[in-house]
Amino acid sequence: MDKIVINGGNPLYGDIEVSGAKNAAVAVIYACLLVKEKIVLENIPPILDVSVSLEVLRSMGAKVKMLKKDVVEIDATDAVQGSSPAELVRRMRASYYLIGAELGRYKCASVDYPGGCDFGVRPIDQHIKAFTALGSEVEVDNGRIEVKAENGVNGANVFFDVVTVGGTMNLMIAAACANGTTIIENAAREPHVVDLANFLNTCGANIKGAGTDTIKIKGVEELHGCTYAIIPDMIEAGTYMIAAAATGGKLKITNVIPKHLESITAKLKEMGVAVSEGDDYVLVSAAPELKRINIKTLPYPGFPTDMQPQMCVLLCLAKGVSLLNEGVWDNRFRYVEELKRMSANIKVDGKTAIVEGIPKLSPAKVRAVDLRAGAAMVIAGLATNGKTEIEDIHFIERGYDNIVGKLAAVGACIKKVYIPEEISYEKAN
């Protein structure tokens, strides 16, 4: 029931450090189930989706020990197949990696249907197609997914019908210890796909081609323990790049891989924002006036869908009309109604938002309708003159490590406020 309260208007100045990548970390954590030795994961982001994933493994009997705020030791030797609690699995999307991990380790899987943010239909048919190709029988019954590979998990050629991040990574996990070779065609090329391959290879897997659209996995007998550091979160970095541009500030965003940010950097430059790169940082200085642009979200290396709501806020502040087309999800514009409460001038036509820029957004009471939508509300609040309150911030906490503390340290007037249950109940009535 907590909320974020922002007194907007301060330009952000200073250094802001990015944490480990959520979408790499959650896959790597579930992949630890394949390994019957100790694994130490570094640069793990302390966020809700990571704690839920660790809790799932712990509740299955794995030993999970936090060595530091961002370092965890996992030993899944004693984990019991099919024992993940439905209540936890349903709280996040990435729990689908548990299916690939159980299948890879035990040759069968039994996991509840995953949850996650609501962007319209979120099918897992491509995951199922991949598990079937590996020789398994898959049944979905009463919200539970049951997979059995009675003749073992056998390498196969899989051509994905759509570019799917989760499908690609799940197949890599399931096939790492399969009999024979698996070839994934039309694979996703996101940096987290490469990170998962690097992690599995560090554990002794034989995966080549991650980062291209063809990935080759030669199954190995078994994997061994290792120490591995997760890559920095490109979406967290991009969110702070936009926060600098939207508030008229200048931020040095550190612990990043600038190459991963190229599509975001290119669009910001097109709008007139100055972006320069160092080895592991980007420096973003706001433009005197933001230019209108058009954007289409696409799989990597295209402009990321997970930056679409944050970018929409910046387009609201640009001079002229911009077109923002969503090329990945069916329905990722639910946040537009919230931005309209802040005077944004946006019309949604199917998968395109037509954004007419205005000089300033106005403060309001809004909701985080999902994770990235919540980050967009934070940026919008910072860019107004006045008090914005954001509710449902548990969505934001799923994917951003200490967003309030990090932004406050670079000059934002922002705080998290705890609302006791009874007050929010009275308010609701």
Ligand code: EPU
């Ligand atoms: N799709 C299918 N069938 C499938 C799988 C996907 O039709 O079996 C479709 C989806 O409906 C969608 C497209 O393929 O239209 C891409 O979906 P993808 O599988 O790539 O998405 P995902 O793996 O479920 C991950 C991230 C999302 C991010 C997308 C796209 C995780 C845990 N989630 O989801 O991240 O939007 O890739 O890049 O890695 C976020 O971090 O806020 C977030 C939502």
